Amino acid sequence: MIQEDILVLKEISYRENDKILHALGRNMGKIQVISKGSKKSNSSLRNSSQLFAYSKSSLVPSKDMYILAAGELIDNFYNLKNNIDAYYHGCYILELISYVAQENLHNVKIFDMTVSLLSHLCSLKNDFDKLTGAYELKLAAMLGYRPNFQYCINCNSLIKTEGKFSIAEGGVFCSNCVNYGNGINVTYNEILTMESILKSKFDSLGSIEVNKNILNIIRKFLFYHIGKDNFTSLKLIKEGKI
Ligand SMILES: [Zn+2]
CATH class of the missing domain: 2.40.50.140 (Nucleic acid-binding proteins)
Incomplete structure (x- = not known):
């Protein structure tokens, strides 16, 4: 037993x-x-x-x-059933972790973070995308794809201004090196925000402002590295069935 x-x-x-x-x-x-x-x-x-x-x-x-x-x-995260938006975000997390875990993943930290995320989803009234985005970025880091937000991936200098985030390389091209590779434009503030999401617990996300560009980068980054982007529950969220 x-x-x-x-x-x-x-x-x-x-x-x-x-x-x-x-x-x-x-x-x-x-x-x-x-x-x-x-x-x-x-x-x-x-x-x-x-x-x-x-x-x-x-x-x-x-x-x-x-x-x-x-x-x-x-x-049983019962409160998810009282808010359809929270419920579908919860379903997405289960679908995501189910896919990630099929590769014999047994990571206690990821398990605990997932339970914690569900518990936070239950207590929120809105901002589910922000919480989910934070989970996605932390999950990517725990899976070994921690992005580098501090130093330019081309010239290695400290990032101090806007740049370009490379999904494939998991880091930022500084403003001098933006022509050396493909990426998504990011402001300095967005770079700092992603770094602080990585360092913050779910409890402390309230004070962090997260925009659509950041959520888009995080999701693209995670999906690129886990090799899947077609999650059924996300389609339901996007199609506004909730
Ligand atoms: Zn550079």
Whole structure:
């Protein structure tokens, strides 16, 4: 029997009363879990077997999956259901981490950050894009793609003015070197903002002003490095179905 904190990323109906869960384990990374009888209203596994459920679980290995033997709910981020905008942003985070985690990722920091992000989404009334953008930039950094905002990627001098951010190289061309490569124009203030997002906790983002150009750069940068940009939940957000 394995004790593991898990976050349910996807629930799939299976047989009459069971579910197969795609879950992120804090230490184990992405796993598949069979939750037997959890569709029954009186099942003790019911709460731990729903989308967004974050629980202390007892798992029994079974072939290439696990059987959920017991689950004690820590949080189900219930408030996401009270705000459709927050809910879809939460769905996007699950879809994103599910994709990233399929490469055998088991990174406790990323797990904790994801749970923290969901918790912050629950308490916000707006600014979901800013919070999500901060998550994306921090996630890129944790995956090993921390951008360099301090020194020019061409001449290595300290960035002191506007420049161009190179998605592929993960850094800034200074104002003297903007012709040496492709990138997206960034003001000095935007460069400083991205650096401070990397250093700030979700709690402290309130005082940081984040514009569309920054959010666009962060998302392009993350998607370029993880090699995927077509997330279903993002389409729903963009199409204004929320
Ligand atoms: Zn330069």
